[in-house]
Amino acid sequence: MPHRLPAAALLASLLVWNVSAAAQSPAASKPTGAAEVRRDARGITGISPFSEALKRGDSALLARDLEGAIAAYRDAISKQPENALGHYRVGEAQIIKGDLKEAEAAFSAGLRFVTAANERLKAKLQFALADLRERQKAYDDASVQWSAYEAFTTAKKDAQGFPASGSERKKAVETWKKLESDSLAVKARIDKGVQAADDAMKKSSK
Numbered sequence: 001m002p003h004r005l006p007a008a009a010l011l012a013s014l015l016v017w018n019v020s021a022a023a024q025s026p027a028a029s030k031p032t033g034a035a036e037v038r039r040d041a042r043g044i045t046g047i048s049p050f051s052e053a054l055k056r057g058d059s060a061l062l063a064r065d066l067e068g069a070i071a072a073y074r075d076a077i078s079k080q081p082e083n084a085l086g087h088y089r090v091g092e093a094q095i096i097k098g099d100l101k102e103a104e105a106a107f108s109a110g111l112r113f114v115t116a117a118n119e120r121l122k123a124k125l126q127f128a129l130a131d132l133r134e135r136q137k138a139y140d141d142a143s144v145q146w147s148a149y150e151a152f153t154t155a156k157k158d159a160q161g162f163p164a165s166g167s168e169r170k171k172a173v174e175t176w177k178k179l180e181s182d183s184l185a186v187k188a189r190i191d192k193g194v195q196a197a198d199d200a201m202k203k204s205s206k
Contacts, residue, residue: 084114123159
């Protein structure tokens with residue numbers, strides 16, 4: 001049976017990644033006036049409006065205000081539409097909310113915009129989309145996505161991914177596909193038996 005993180009664990013994992021990503025983000029251009037100086041979580045001056053919006057989203061997510069978090073992350077996207085990190089954050093918040101369709105759209109957008117240099121974020125987006133497709137029971141596509149994740153993290157060591165996870169998840173997907181096929185076959189036999197019983201009953205009543 002595939003392992004699924006409970007909502008609380010997923011939230012904790014997301015917040016750890018958010019803090020790590022924010023810490024690695026370069027500072028924006030330095031403000032000119034001392035009164036206007038803004039600082040990020042590490043005290044670096046010149047935090048950008050994009051990063052500020054992400055921070056608001058993180059705070060809302062920590063408070064389990066999912067709608068507020070999603071609104072803040074979308075505000076970040078409005079400031080930097082082609083920054084894949086904003087789309088990734090929206091997708092993870094939508095996963096916690098349970099809106100898989102919106103999460104899929106966010107992760108797909110993130111993969112379109114992620115730069116070649118940002119290997120770690122690309123790996124996270126690939127993992128998130130593969131896991132999402134598995135959750136949606138779109139098993140064939142899930143297998144394709146896991147293969148892409150496995151290949152990328154094998155080739156790109158700086159992505160800090162886990163290629164073995166892709167291989168393991170593909171095996172789990174095949175197990176789920178077989179279980180689903182077997183279940184459909186059993187249901188078909190049951191339906192056929194019920195129909196035969198109904199037909200026999202109708203004939204005997206005449």
